[in-house]
Amino acid sequence: MLATLMYGAGDVRVEDVPDSVVEAPTDALVRVTASCICGSDLHPYHSMPADSGPARMGHEFIGIVEEVGDDVATLRSGDLVVAPFAYSDGTCRFCREGLHTSCEHGGFWDGLPKEGGQAELVRVPLADGTLVKLPVAADSALMPSLLTLSDVYGTGWHAAVSGGVAPGKSVTVIGDGAVGLLAVLSAKQLGAEQVVLMGRHPSRTDLGREFGATDVVAERGEEGIARVRELTGGHGTHVVLEAVGHRPAYDQAYGVVRPGGTISRVGVPQYDDAPVGFDSLFGGNITLTGGPAPTRAYVEQLLPAVLDGTVEPGKVFDRTIDLVDVPEGYRAMDERRALKVLVTP
Numbered sequence: 001m002l003a004t005l006m007y008g009a010g011d012v013r014v015e016d017v018p019d020s021v022v023e024a025p026t027d028a029l030v031r032v033t034a035s036c037i038c039g040s041d042l043h044p045y046h047s048m049p050a051d052s053g054p055a056r057m058g059h060e061f062i063g064i065v066e067e068v069g070d071d072v073a074t075l076r077s078g079d080l081v082v083a084p085f086a087y088s089d090g091t092c093r094f095c096r097e098g099l100h101t102s103c104e105h106g107g108f109w110d111g112l113p114k115e116g117g118q119a120e121l122v123r124v125p126l127a128d129g130t131l132v133k134l135p136v137a138a139d140s141a142l143m144p145s146l147l148t149l150s151d152v153y154g155t156g157w158h159a160a161v162s163g164g165v166a167p168g169k170s171v172t173v174i175g176d177g178a179v180g181l182l183a184v185l186s187a188k189q190l191g192a193e194q195v196v197l198m199g200r201h202p203s204r205t206d207l208g209r210e211f212g213a214t215d216v217v218a219e220r221g222e223e224g225i226a227r228v229r230e231l232t233g234g235h236g237t238h239v240v241l242e243a244v245g246h247r248p249a250y251d252q253a254y255g256v257v258r259p260g261g262t263i264s265r266v267g268v269p270q271y272d273d274a275p276v277g278f279d280s281l282f283g284g285n286i287t288l289t290g291g292p293a294p295t296r297a298y299v300e301q302l303l304p305a306v307l308d309g310t311v312e313p314g315k316v317f318d319r320t321i322d323l324v325d326v327p328e329g330y331r332a333m334d335e336r337r338a339l340k341v342l343v344t345p
């Protein structure tokens, strides 16, 4: 089968590898019908040392169940399923609390060296807990939107829910990538009154306005902070959703949060140290929250509005490529020629 391997920074290849197979009785083998490239795939694309790979890539996919292990009870071959970006049993104490990314028996696709979503086949561990059956055909026009349930929509939603977005709240979203834009959509769905989107790519911020942003701030750093304060009577916003992961975005976040407010981070932090003292978080009674989104927890909740067309999170995909062209997909996203690339095997 064909699969995507990253050999080091800037070096992505699609190669023939041994077919994935069912190994454990709780596994399902899924033939991928749609996958995609994530903004977080660009972090190793910039920094992965040449001698640490190759690593299998891809953690967002939809596919058809081809085979199941003996203990899989809820799925059968032929089912169309969406896979969250982490696998989980759905039964442990953390899964029951809705924190599937901390599943006692689960993990991330990165931890399975022979599997990845940017491939033709994937072995899915703990299939009953991980996969969600989709009530449509694999060629449905809803596929791009359904695929966002794997990661980017669920991650934007997690940011908003963790940040306490609710009717009447004001929100700043930092970052105009797919997660930032879907954090805007999520904030709007949760009833936010004002949604300020900080981003500087007009084609993306236009989609952000379509998703519900009331204001767009293209400036960054001190200038951007001043602009958000101007738009909020000098106070900043109740909630800040940080969907970038770099340190300047964190600095922007505490610059624009209102006293008593919450900063919710879902951009994977590319830093370990950042201010928490009087002038950043403490002085204003600021809450800091966020983390890897348990997107599995949100699929059933977000699915109906996707199925009936109330929301179209799939609009974040602006390019579709074949699996063999994945290296060009990485280049296009890295060079900001594409917002998010959908991959069909």
Ligand SMILES: [Zn+2]
Residues within 6 Å of the ligand: 088, 089, 090, 091, 092, 093, 094, 095, 096, 100, 102, 103, 104, 105, 106
């Ligand atoms: Zn669990």
